[in-house]
Amino acid sequence: YLGNLGSIQARPFSYRSLLSLDNSALQLAILTKDRKLAEEATRLFQQTADMVPYSYLAWNRLADVYIVLGQPQQALEALEKSLAILGNHPESSTALLLQAKAYQKLGQTQQVLHSLDRAISVHPQEPEAYYLRGNVHRLLGQPQQAIEDLSQAIILTSERKDSRAFYGRALAF
Numbered sequence: 001y002l003g004n005l006g007s008i009q010a011r012p013f014s015y016r017s018l019l020s021l022d023n024s025a026l027q028l029a030i031l032t033k034d035r036k037l038a039e040e041a042t043r044l045f046q047q048t049a050d051m052v053p054y055s056y057l058a059w060n061r062l063a064d065v066y067i068v069l070g071q072p073q074q075a076l077e078a079l080e081k082s083l084a085i086l087g088n089h090p091e092s093s094t095a096l097l098l099q100a101k102a103y104q105k106l107g108q109t110q111q112v113l114h115s116l117d118r119a120i121s122v123h124p125q126e127p128e129a130y131y132l133r134g135n136v137h138r139l140l141g142q143p144q145q146a147i148e149d150l151s152q153a154i155i156l157t158s159e160r161k162d163s164r165a166f167y168g169r170a171l172a173f
Helices: 002-010 015-032 035-051 056-068 072-086 092-106 109-122 127-139 143-159 163-170
Strands: none
Touching (some): 002 015, 015 035, 072 092, 092 127
């Protein structure tokens, strides 16, 4: 963290240096459970996104941080910017999955399903969307839809090379 802080002081207009500082501040805040440092990390992620306003990746990362820190409403605001950049491009599926997670934290089940349906429509080969939607159907007492979605997630995952990474992300929902 301190090394990245020195780097940003040497290069204050480098979004890459700022992103390194963001990430290290967030990791340190999580490890130490330091709420002030978590707020600082969030501010830094916001600053990074503002530095590169047309980077959907920066807005997605900011939203992810808000979700991790228990601020889903702010995550939705960042995701609006990401989705405005991407439209219906297949890359928007990541933002839509994050949006579903934010709505889930807010207890808005129908919005969760809507986001997951959109993620599947723009990127039908994304197993995580089926997995998450299957779990929502399971929680809603809709076993047939749950089985269909979870089966599709298994099929798509078996076809992917990075299936181990998927399981780690999916279990966080």
